[in-house]
Ligand SMILES: NC(=O)C1=CN([C@@H]2O[C@H](COP(=O)(O)OP(=O)(O)OC[C@H]3O[C@@H](n4cnc5c(N)ncnc54)[C@H](OP(=O)(O)O)[C@@H]3O)[C@@H](O)[C@H]2O)C=CC1
């Protein structure tokens with residue numbers, strides 16, 4: 556068994572109690588949203604419309620579909636990749652290799668689904684199965700994290716995540732003990748972060764669109780917008796897959812219940828909430844309204860992509876002509892911090908763009924219900940918390956230089972507000 560690592564990282568998420576509460580609260584919230592979206596009043600707050608019995612949740616067929624989906628995505632992950640990227644340097648000075656073929660997996664999945672639909676695959680039946688599918692995905696996340704936790708017990712100390720080896724089993728199970736659990740070259744965390752959940756989200760959206768077409772003759776404009784915006788977001792994430800290798804999820808967090816449940820269940824079943832809502836609560840949307848919403852999404856995407864690409868280009872090659880003129884602050888690590896361009900506007904311009912897009916995804920659902928705005932509310936909380944975690948890590952990495960950056964760029968996410 557691996558001994559706990561040197562100095563213990565401070566506990567996050569409210570420690571073991573917070574972790575235990577989140578493990579109950581997150582799945583409960585997901586089921587509440589799934590039930591509320593299809594109920595008449597579609598209330599975000601208040602009790603769920605009814606409590607589903609086990610017979611509504613458990614279905615061997617749904618479990619089979621989830622496992623088949625994971626199997627398909629794993630097979631696509633193992634296909635030859637256009638590029639193999641190196642990850643960040645690990646504690647033992649090694650760098651892991653990661654296949655860059657996520658976008659290829661999205662295209663191949665689209666082709667397979669297209670062929671399936673031509674062969675009369677009843678994709679429109681998926682919305683009726685969301686509850687048992689979400690239950691099976693949660694079960695898989697739970698069992699998967701348990702196996703990962705057990706695997707981590709025999710992993711060498713150098714393989715453990717900085718934050719997930721507190722010694723408290725509940726906390727470590729939630730946060731994940733091992734940083735990069737792998738079997739041979741198959742990296743579970745990297746695979747789950749981008750493939751089954753994100754592509755599954757797009758597939759669920761498409762099934763909801765097809766079901767709406769079946770029910771009402773054609774999909775509504777609002778449903779088209781939600782599908783289009785979210786497909787752009789997922790396509791973008793997979794196109795820029797390599798960028799995920801520098802996120803705190805890959806570099807810092809272990810792979811435990813939080814990420815396993817987040818990736819496999821939370822993303823596909825709650826991020827598709829707007830499309831779920833629209834299927835059961837059609838909303839009128841005219842061309843002028845749709846144009847304004849498209850403009851909001853375009854502005855959000857412009858900021859999100861501009862900021863992420865600027866940082867990624869700079870981190871890859873600070874002398875790249877696209878970023879060479881930007882002002883920087885030197886740090887003791889030898890790396891520099893951008894202090895002009897997008898990163899001189901606020902300390903997390905990419906979060907700002909992401910939040911503007913989140914607003915654009917909810918607006919097609921009208922303003923009569925709070926439910927479709929859940930993503931915007933949750934995402935604001937997630938990003939504020941994430942920003943605080945990142946801030947701590949940057950302070951540790953860059954010390955005085957980070958203080959200087961904060962002085963020069965005082966706002967975190969929204970200029971003059973936060
Ligand atoms: N839809 C969703 O559910 C989620 C979406 N996201 C999105 O994913 C994307 C990635 O987000 P995330 O991983 O949180 O963090 P970021 O991409 O913002 O990365 C933060 C890191 O960037 C580097 N950095 C910070 N400031 C500067 C600077 N001024 N100059 C140069 N480098 C700097 C630091 O790392 P270093 O110096 O080591 O390079 C820091 O740790 C974002 O667009 C976010 O909106 C994130 C979470 C959930």
Ligand SMILES: CC(C)CCC[C@@H](C)[C@H]1CC=C2C3=C(CC[C@@]21C)[C@@]1(C)CC[C@H](O)C[C@@H]1CC3
Nearest residue numbers: 581748791792799802804813816817818821822
């Ligand atoms: C269930 C909990 C509340 C927390 C779960 C968090 C996860 C859902 C997110 C943690 C970081 C994520 C990232 C993305 C999706 C959501 C999760 C997995 C992206 C892949 C989304 C697309 C962006 O372009 C990149 C993001 C990286 C981080």
